[in-house]
Amino acid sequence: MEIELKYELASNKDYLHLLKYLKEKGEYKGEKLQKNYYFDTPSLFFSSNGILFRLREEKDKNIFTIKLAKRRMPGLNVSEEKEVLLSSELASILKIDPTSISKVLDNKNLIEFFEKFKKDIKLIGTLNNKRIVFLLNDFNIEVDKISIGKSKIYYEVEIETPEIEKARLLIETIFNETKISWRLSNLVKSQRLFNYLKEIRKKES
DSSP, X not given: OEEEEEEEESOHHHHHHXXXXXXXXXXXXXXXXXXXXXXXXXXXXXXXXXXXXXXXXXXXXXXXXXXXXXXXXXXXXXXXXXXXXXXXXXXXXXXXXXXXXXXXXXXXXXXXXXXXXXXXXXXXXXXXXEEEEEEETTEEEEEEEEEETTTEEEEEEEEEOSOHHHHHHHHHHHHHHHTOOEEEOOOOHHHHHHHHHHHHHHHHO
């Protein structure tokens, strides 16, 4: 089960301020450049039913993720998650033929559900994410810079942990001490992408 605290930072200035603080107070654990591909039907049938299909390219790895949402509220996401490491060949096939997702499913109920609607599944869109990770007080704090299209940029902070209240106290204390502008994040990354695509279609119609 994945339990995530999620925050949105107001600006690039707040993002840089937080990075500066964490570099001074925490332990730098690394940086990742991620390209995320999201699959769904044109009507977003799967995501509207709490099912996410994502392929993530990260360095020389291709990670396919299936998430089943269990609980979602501002600042907190709880989901059942399965990750599968794919070969470059299979990852390339998925982008061309998303119905191939059935090859990596092992949940009987999900397979049956997928088979009913797989003819309509498509690669809906992509987003890029720069993730920088710091260790502080035994928590991995992930600071994300999300790029969608040519102009949309979002700044997020994520902490994956079952110790929600302890992590919440830590990060919100940091925000308040550093005068960083923040709010609880209402959207997961896929929703940001889908909303952006809806805006584009609306402008084009």
